[in-house]
Amino acid sequence: MNDSDGGAGRAARSKRADARRNEETLLDAAAAVFVASGVEAPVRDIAAKAGVGVGTIYRHFPTRADLIIAVYRHQVEACAEAGPALLASSATPHAALGQWINLFVDFLVTKHGLAAVLQSDNAGFETLHAYFLDRLVPVCTQLLDAAVDSGEIRSDVEAIQLMRGVGNLCIGAEHNPHYDARRLVELLIAGLRLPPG
Numbered sequence: 001m002n003d004s005d006g007g008a009g010r011a012a013r014s015k016r017a018d019a020r021r022n023e024e025t026l027l028d029a030a031a032a033v034f035v036a037s038g039v040e041a042p043v044r045d046i047a048a049k050a051g052v053g054v055g056t057i058y059r060h061f062p063t064r065a066d067l068i069i070a071v072y073r074h075q076v077e078a079c080a081e082a083g084p085a086l087l088a089s090s091a092t093p094h095a096a097l098g099q100w101i102n103l104f105v106d107f108l109v110t111k112h113g114l115a116a117v118l119q120s121d122n123a124g125f126e127t128l129h130a131y132f133l134d135r136l137v138p139v140c141t142q143l144l145d146a147a148v149d150s151g152e153i154r155s156d157v158e159a160i161q162l163m164r165g166v167g168n169l170c171i172g173a174e175h176n177p178h179y180d181a182r183r184l185v186e187l188l189i190a191g192l193r194l195p196p197g
Contacts (some may be wrong), residue, residue, distance in 0.1 A: 026061075027074040029046050031074065033045050034068075035106055043064075043067075046067075069124070069128065073128075075107045078107075080135045082100055083096075083140070086143075092150065093143065093146035093149070094153060094189075094192075094193065097146075101162075104166060105166065105185050108170040136163065138159075144162065152193060154192055157192060165188060166188065169184045
């Protein structure tokens with residue numbers, strides 16, 4: 001391989017990395033707008049938050065469903081990657097669990113609008129739900145196990161139970177500005193603590 005081929009390869013990798021970063025910026029902006037305004041928020045609001053033109057969003061995501069599915073997958077991955085990072089950087093495993101559950105709440109508030117958008121595509125929704133469980137239940141299990149092992153929380157709660165409980169507390173949060181799902185979830189996580197021995 002001559003030097004010019006190496007340069008072309010580096011340029012292509014750099015361009016792909018830039019494209020990935022740009023797409024992540026779009027998805028982060030869309031997720032923030034969806035949390036604040038719901039999944040039916042105008043695309044122009046997402047474009048403004050991302051600092052791009054509306055055409056850029058449509059070029060990446062031709063339909064609203066494409067954008068919502070991409071945001072969903074992006075948030076699942078962000079939640080999955082955050083678990084181990086929070087365990088490594090938090091003062092205690094219980095603190096890491098609480099921070100991770102806050103990310104999960106943000107994700108769930110976005111996710112609730114997904115069903116309406118994908119009503120005509122049950123298979124697509126089922127596939128996304130399976131992906132969600134496959135990626136996030138093991139992360140929640142790891143966080144719970146660490147908090148149990150450190151003696152901070154009770155040991156009789158399974159990840160899927162906790163995630164369902166959090167999910168149920170989030171239902172309706174996007175339709176009622178006076179309903180504070182995060183506060184209720186905070187009380188649930190506090191209730192996992194063992195009394196000081």
